Amino acid sequence: MTFWSEATLMRLLAAFVVFLAGLVYVRGWRRLQRFRFDQTGLRSPASTRSLVFFLAGLALLAGALISPLGYLSTQYFSARIVQHMLIVASIPSLLMLPNPVPALIHGLPARWRQASLAAIQPSLPPVAGNPGTIRRFVHWATAPGVTLLAFLSICWFWYDPAIHQATLEYTWVHAIELTSLFAVGLLNWWHITGAWPQLHGHMHPVVRILYAFVSIWPVKLIGLILLFITEPFYQYPATFQFSGLDINDYTFGAMIAWIVSGLAYAVAVVVLFREWLGEEETKPTLPESAWATDEAMIAPGIKR
Numbered sequence: 421m422t423f424w425s426e427a428t429l430m431r432l433l434a435a436f437v438v439f440l441a442g443l444v445y446v447r448g449w450r451r452l453q454r455f456r457f458d459q460t461g462l463r464s465p466a467s468t469r470s471l472v473f474f475l476a477g478l479a480l481l482a483g484a485l486i487s488p489l490g491y492l493s494t495q496y497f498s499a500r501i502v503q504h505m506l507i508v509a510s511i512p513s514l515l516m517l518p519n520p521v522p523a524l525i526h527g528l529p530a531r532w533r534q535a536s537l538a539a540i541q542p543s544l545p546p547v548a549g550n551p552g553t554i555r556r557f558v559h560w561a562t563a564p565g566v567t568l569l570a571f572l573s574i575c576w577f578w579y580d581p582a583i584h585q586a587t588l589e590y591t592w593v594h595a596i597e598l599t600s601l602f603a604v605g606l607l608n609w610w611h612i613t614g615a616w617p618q619l620h621g622h623m624h625p626v627v628r629i630l631y632a633f634v635s636i637w638p639v640k641l642i643g644l645i646l647l648f649i650t651e652p653f654y655q656y657p658a659t660f661q662f663s664g665l666d667i668n669d670y671t672f673g674a675m676i677a678w679i680v681s682g683l684a685y686a687v688a689v690v691v692l693f694r695e696w697l698g699e700e701e702t703k704p705t706l707p708e709s710a711w712a713t714d715e716a717m718i719a720p721g722i723k724r
Contacts, residue, residue, distance in 0.1 A: 426591040427494070434485040442478050445520060446471070448527025465616075470518030477514030480506060485598070494588060495658040498673035501681070504639060507598055508575065509684040512605035519615045540617045559619055564611050568631060571604040575638035581653045588656065608635055612688055625696035632689045636682035643677025646670070 424432075452466035464470060483489060484506040492499035525536050539555060560566065578584060578597050587594040609615075611623060612632050623631070646653065652670040659669040667675070 427491075430591055430595050431486050431490060434490075435482065438478050438482045438485075441524075442475060444527035445474055445478075445523050446527070448523035448525065451526045452523055465519050465522040467518075470520070470523070473514050473518045474520050474523075477511050480514060481511050481602075484511065494594065495656060496660070496669050496673075497652075497654055497656050498669050498676060500656075501639070501643070501673040501677050503598075504601060505676075505681050507601045508571075508605040508608075508639070509682070512602070512609040513613075513684050513688070516606060516609040516613045516615050519613070521616050540619070562607060562610075563620055564623065564627070564631060567604070567607045567611060568634060571608050571635060572638050574600050574604050576642070579642050579653075584654050588654070612685075612692070625692060625699065629689055629692045629696065632685050632692060636685040636689070639677050639681040643674045643679075643681060646674035647678060 449466060449471055484503050489499060489503055493503040494500075521540075525533055525540075528536060539558070578587065578601065587597050608631075612628055612635075614623065614628070654670070656669065661668045662672070
């Protein structure tokens, strides 16, 4: 009697989770259609573009975990780098841009929906299973500084040679690796996009720009370091060599990490910077009566 392998079971579990998330989101998105949301803006949880972005993110997540890329990431270092780039940057950005939490909550059964809202909104009393202590812990654990530190630490943690080798030998370790990277990636993009719920208030645009800029570098710096190390740190089952070039799977993966990784965060920096400049340009100008006075035109320290 043959049994499914551990890797197959993990892929089936990933497929079930992706399908369930899509089902809950679509259910909640349809419920939100009853409310008066702006149907043209991406930030509206009930807009068509929000639905398209979220489903595209789920499709890409399925591709990273269930498609041949999921298997190749256990055989080739370059495929693992591509999978990591998708998991920590591209997929979370697509999932968080549509402001998905309202639709996800409204897609839950009524009891779970009430519990989720009570856990998120400080104005509501905590319900059973969500005491104030848990709420305070969640508030601390999701603070921008803590989240960014966790993002940097977890990204670097999984590239330790011994720990990275364990992800190649044990399927469950690889599953923990991907889950942790995906979780910190979602939290990172939650702060960058300013999606609901804003438990920590509205971040200043300059802080969001710096936040996204710092997030560019974890995997990118790893690629730069690996390019200068001739002996591979990681022993993958398979490799390849480009004909006529001194570039193998290990070197190619390092090149991808250095050149391509962080691109989604770089785009976010540019977009946030443009939005900030746009906000500055639209600020109302001071009326001439507020500054064109004799007192206002006198240099500091000079008396009339």
